[in-house]
Amino acid sequence: MNKWAGKIYLFIEAFSQVYRSMATIQPWLYYLLESYSGPEKIVAVFLSAFYMISKGPDLMSKMKLFKTASFKLLQNVTVGSYPSKEQIQTAGEFCPICHDEYDSPVLLECRHIFCENCVTTWFDREQTCPLCRAKIVDDPSWRDGSTSFFVQIF
Numbered sequence: 001m002n003k004w005a006g007k008i009y010l011f012i013e014a015f016s017q018v019y020r021s022m023a024t025i026q027p028w029l030y031y032l033l034e035s036y037s038g039p040e041k042i043v044a045v046f047l048s049a050f051y052m053i054s055k056g057p058d059l060m061s062k063m064k065l066f067k068t069a070s071f072k073l074l075q076n077v078t079v080g081s082y083p084s085k086e087q088i089q090t091a092g093e094f095c096p097i098c099h100d101e102y103d104s105p106v107l108l109e110c111r112h113i114f115c116e117n118c119v120t121t122w123f124d125r126e127q128t129c130p131l132c133r134a135k136i137v138d139d140p141s142w143r144d145g146s147t148s149f150f151v152q153i154f
Contacts, residue, residue, distance in 0.1 A: 097119065
């Protein structure tokens with residue numbers, strides 16, 4: 001899988017989650033506010049307020065995910081940073097994952113070095129360093145093109 005594909009999948013899914021969450025607001029508010037007339041209109045206002053209060057945290061979490069996905073899409077390096085020649089020599093000449101010479105070596109926060117393709121493939125499924133299990137990346141959800149099957153009712 002292309003190293004950009006996971007970022008693009010995450011961005012598309014985050015955008016679709018925001019859209020799915022926002023698309024239901026207008027029909028529900030219209031239904032709640034137009035269903036009542038006369039003195040019962042105050043019930044509609046309270047139901048609409050309750051709906052917006054309950055919808056707020058969900059929408060905010062989706063917007064936070066979208067913001068994070070947008071920043072990740074704009075980052076040049078998928079994980080870590082590029083190590084120096086001395087760091088590569090200290091770590092050894094071979095990648096611990098593929099047992100081959102380094103191809104585009106990447107230095108993680110925990111100071112371990114891997115091939116960029118090897119470690120990005122690992123991080124598509126896991127959140128920890130392959131050697132020391134230190135947490136390196138956030139949730140790998142939706143980077144493989146999967147989606148949420150949760151039905152958006154409200």
